[in-house]
Amino acid sequence: MTQLDGRTVIARSLKQQGIEHIFGVVGFPVMELAQTAQREGLQFYGFRNEQAASYAAGAAGYLTGRPGVCMTVCGPGMVHAIAGLSNAWANCWPMLLLSGAPDSYQREQGAFQEAPQMESARPYVKLSTRPDSLARVPAYLEKCVRTAMYGRPGAVYLDLPNDIITGTTEEAALRWPQRCPPAPKSLADPAAVTAALAALRSAQRPLVVVGKGAAYARAETAVRRFIEHTQLPFLASPMGKGVVADDHPLSVAPARSHALQEADVVFLIGARLNWIMHFGTQPRFAANVRIIQLDIAADEIGTNVPTEAALVGDAGAVMGQLNDALDAAPWQYAPANDWWVSLRAKIAENQAQVGVMMQDDRVPMGYYRVMGEIRDHIPRDAIICSEGANTMDIGRSVLLNYAARQRLDAGTFGTMGVGLAFAIAAAVVHPGRRIFCVEGDSAFGFSGMEVETACRYRLPITFVIVNNNGIGVGETELSDPIPPHVYTPSARYDRVIEAFGGKGYFVTTPEALRSALRDAAEQSMPTLINVMINPQATRKPQKFEWLTR
Numbered sequence: 195m196t197q198l199d200g201r202t203v204i205a206r207s208l209k210q211q212g213i214e215h216i217f218g219v220v221g222f223p224v225m226e227l228a229q230t231a232q233r234e235g236l237q238f239y240g241f242r243n244e245q246a247a248s249y250a251a252g253a254a255g256y257l258t259g260r261p262g263v264c265m266t267v268c269g270p271g272m273v274h275a276i277a278g279l280s281n282a283w284a285n286c287w288p289m290l291l292l293s294g295a296p297d298s299y300q301r302e303q304g305a306f307q308e309a310p311q312m313e314s315a316r317p318y319v320k321l322s323t324r325p326d327s328l329a330r331v332p333a334y335l336e337k338c339v340r341t342a343m344y345g346r347p348g349a350v351y352l353d354l355p356n357d358i359i360t361g362t363t364e365e366a367a368l369r370w371p372q373r374c375p376p377a378p379k380s381l382a383d384p385a386a387v388t389a390a391l392a393a394l395r396s397a398q399r400p401l402v403v404v405g406k407g408a409a410y411a412r413a414e415t416a417v418r419r420f421i422e423h424t425q426l427p428f429l430a431s432p433m434g435k436g437v438v439a440d441d442h443p444l445s446v447a448p449a450r451s452h453a454l455q456e457a458d459v460v461f462l463i464g465a466r467l468n469w470i471m472h473f474g475t476q477p478r479f480a481a482n483v484r485i486i487q488l489d490i491a492a493d494e495i496g497t498n499v500p501t502e503a504a505l506v507g508d509a510g511a512v513m514g515q516l517n518d519a520l521d522a523a524p525w526q527y528a529p530a531n532d533w534w535v536s537l538r539a540k541i542a543e544n545q546a547q548v549g550v551m552m553q554d555d556r557v558p559m560g561y562y563r564v565m566g567e568i569r570d571h572i573p574r575d576a577i578i579c580s581e582g583a584n585t586m587d588i589g590r591s592v593l594l595n596y597a598a599r600q601r602l603d604a605g606t607f608g609t610m611g612v613g614l615a616f617a618i619a620a621a622v623v624h625p626g627r628r629i630f631c632v633e634g635d636s637a638f639g640f641s642g643m644e645v646e647t648a649c650r651y652r653l654p655i656t657f658v659i660v661n662n663n664g665i666g667v668g669e670t671e672l673s674d675p676i677p678p679h680v681y682t683p684s685a686r687y688d689r690v691i692e693a694f695g696g697k698g699y700f701v702t703t704p705e706a707l708r709s710a711l712r713d714a715a716e717q718s719m720p721t722l723i724n725v726m727i728n729p730q731a732t733r734k735p736q737k738f739e740w741l742t743r
């Protein structure tokens with residue numbers, strides 16, 4: 195009789211479920227589990243803190259469509275990884291957190307690093323569970339993977355007591371479930387398809403909003419076809435950017451506020467009317483705006499604003515239904531009308547305003563100048579990770595995405611500290627692609643030590659720190675008492691990466707930024723460009739504050 199240990203059963207189960215990468219931090223009781231996983235052909239990426247490892251797992255889930263896996267030690271390690279669970283929960287990303295736990299017989303005795311792990315995970319996950327025996331671990335892992343992917347994607351937690359990890363079982367007694375297939379693609383009610391097209395036909399000022407649900411669903415071909423067939427103006431949500439290229443002639447991104455405010459029919463494709471979309475309410479939207487909503491989750495329908503046509507189903511499949519209906523009865527939104535005239539005028543006005551700021555040669559630089567330089571250097575297939583307040587908001591409008599799933603940012607949860615982890619996850623799941631992580635100095639600090647992780651694995655990441663010496667706005671010198679939002683002026687973050695063999699650049703002028711970006715493209719190690727900007731720099735004046743009351 196061949197005996198298998200728990201580590202091997204867990205690693206083989208993950209492999210069998212199509213998992214290729216594990217992000218984590220080792221220690222009791224998962225030290226040897228990570229080694230076994232490597233032996234079984236999985237790639238293990240060791241991080242410096244579980245918080246970042248768990249963020250990486252969520253991003254890997256979003257980018258690959260199968261749950262990203264994070265592995266942690268008991269107690270504190272697992273608690274740190276709740277950061278990633280909550281981020282995956284808010285963003286609807288498939289993710290699996292595996293945490294070691296003390297031996298079962300020690301439970302409730304005050305074991306080393308004992309904690310209510312299953313209860314801690316529960317509010318953020320679709321399933322929080324623990325195998326009842328080693329023999330059933332393969333079944334539990336299949337169920338975890340399936341739960342994370344099917345329906346609305348989300349996080350899952352599996353508790354792994356030391357006695358399961360170190361136990362043994364007869365190989366012959368194990369039952370291996372099939373690899374969980376991709377989620378079945380559900381179609382919308384044909385009546386809702388008819389209603390959605392009728393609503394669009396009746397619109398005076400229609401608008402399509404493309405969200406990250408469309409990106410996750412890999413619906414880009416169908417969405418692009420629909421937009422081009424109908425000639426409808428569209429906007430992307432932050433991570434919906436690139437599903438249809440940002441430089442597409444039908445994009446009205448530079449007129450975002452105007453488009454949202456004046457539209458009479460809004461078609462949401464995998465985007466929620468939450469805070470990012472101002473809840474779909476006044477003053478950001480028209481009072482009687484009519485909503486067409488496409489979402490995998492029926493319980494999302496009607497959130498905040500009643501839905502006129504509810505397309506519940508997979509974004510790719512449902513856009514296919516709409517395209518089929520349009521092929522049968524073609525319809526196009528008339529290009530020469532007042533709506534397009536007003537949108538084009540607003541686009542021109544906003545672009546002119548931003549264009550001036552992007553060419554401003556003054557030193558210290560402002561955000562727009564910095565972003566303009568970066569934009570001109572980023573290859574079209576690069577993945578852009580972005581976080582920070584102004585750095586992310588301005589970067590979102592200036593840095594362009596040309597393909598789906600090429601932007602990762604603070605997302606629905608507004609999480610700061612995700613940038614380094616997302617960049618590492620993107621580099622791992624897309625080997626060879628260039629990754630740009632453009633973030634504020636404060637956002638960088640949350641997970642700054644992960645530059646060591648990036649260097650250790652020699653990942654092709656360029657970190658650009660847009661450094662204003664603090665949160666929001668900074669100061670040029672420290673005063674007493676030190677203001678809560680102020681960090682060390684002119685901090686040399688570029689020297690941090692050099693400690694680990696990467697290359698750093700300290701930059702204060704547009705010319706120096708350009709030459710650093712050029713030089714960074716030649717490096718085989720990660721690079722970090724520390725760009726000093728005017729600590730008092732801000733955005734262009736906004737018609738509405740981001741979080742309008």
Ligand code: ADP
Nearest residue numbers: 405406407411431464465466489490491508509
């Ligand atoms: P954004 O921030 O881009 O608006 P959200 O995360 O708020 O995106 O919304 C994405 C929506 O996409 C969620 O409501 C989620 O249920 C939905 N979604 C996820 N997967 C799919 C899919 N395969 N098809 C359609 N909708 C999906």
Ligand code: MG
Nearest residue numbers: 634635636664
């Ligand atoms: Mg800052």
